[in-house]
Amino acid sequence: MPKHHKPLQLFPAQLVQRYKRFLADVVLPTGEAITVHCPNTGSMKNCIYPGSNCWYSTSESLARKYPHTLEIITTPNGDLAGINTSRSNKLVADAICGGIIEELQGYENIRSEVPYGNEKSRIDFLLENADEKCFVEVKNVTLMENKGQGLFPDAVSERGTKHLRELMQMKREGHRAVLLYCVQHTGIEWVEPAEAIDPLYAKTFREAVAAGVEVIAYGAGINPAADKIVLLKKLPVKGTTIA
Numbered sequence: 001m002p003k004h005h006k007p008l009q010l011f012p013a014q015l016v017q018r019y020k021r022f023l024a025d026v027v028l029p030t031g032e033a034i035t036v037h038c039p040n041t042g043s044m045k046n047c048i049y050p051g052s053n054c055w056y057s058t059s060e061s062l063a064r065k066y067p068h069t070l071e072i073i074t075t076p077n078g079d080l081a082g083i084n085t086s087r088s089n090k091l092v093a094d095a096i097c098g099g100i101i102e103e104l105q106g107y108e109n110i111r112s113e114v115p116y117g118n119e120k121s122r123i124d125f126l127l128e129n130a131d132e133k134c135f136v137e138v139k140n141v142t143l144m145e146n147k148g149q150g151l152f153p154d155a156v157s158e159r160g161t162k163h164l165r166e167l168m169q170m171k172r173e174g175h176r177a178v179l180l181y182c183v184q185h186t187g188i189e190w191v192e193p194a195e196a197i198d199p200l201y202a203k204t205f206r207e208a209v210a211a212g213v214e215v216i217a218y219g220a221g222i223n224p225a226a227d228k229i230v231l232l233k234k235l236p237v238k239g240t241t242i243a
């Protein structure tokens with residue numbers, strides 16, 4: 001089973017700016033300005049803008065230069081987005097163990113970050129029974145273009161395309177292969193590949209679907225006041241036979 005993780009505790013702030021990709025300046029309710037870690041390698045398109053309300057968590061690790069981590073931001077249209085891409089695996093693990101993700105139930109063993117494939121990848125989750133292996137790759141979705149439309153990726157993602165190739169290989173070897181979109185955006189109602197942003201990813205996505213890779217999406221409920229981000233419901237994925 002995946003390792004237990006400590007409960008999330010969130011603190012409010014106001015965003016000043018994101019810069020150098022992994023840093024953001026925020027202002028606390030007291031007026032103090034601090035720098036927090038921004039754990040997102042994407043563009044965060046349509047999510048991030050100066051002056052918006054945001055929330056961060058704090059690590060007790062003394063080894064961290066920036067102990068605070070940006071977790072949730074308010075988008076320009078008032079939705080909430082969970083931008084910590086490392087949190088998506090925790091959300092999925094909880095949802096599998098809690099019975100929320102119906103498609104991934106009934107496995108005796110769950111392992112995370114297991115090396116696999118020909119391109120030196122690590123699968124987010126390997127679900128196993130005595131006679132079956134299920135490889136699950138998780139992607140965090142925060143880009144909404146038109147109302148309700150969730151897109152992945154939000155920037156060109158060679159890594160995302162590589163993972164699709166790896167999943168196709170696992171399917172060819174006789175295993176179950178699943179791409180799971182973890183949607184941390186309260187306004188997104190469905191997900192589809194971002195053809196205009198990364199045509200190669202979209203092309204490979206279609207090839208993966210044709211090869212039998214399953215694609216599913218689950219949307220999160222985000223409640224900063226209650227220190228809660230949890231996967232709640234299945235969302236449609238356009239371009240597949242699964243909805």
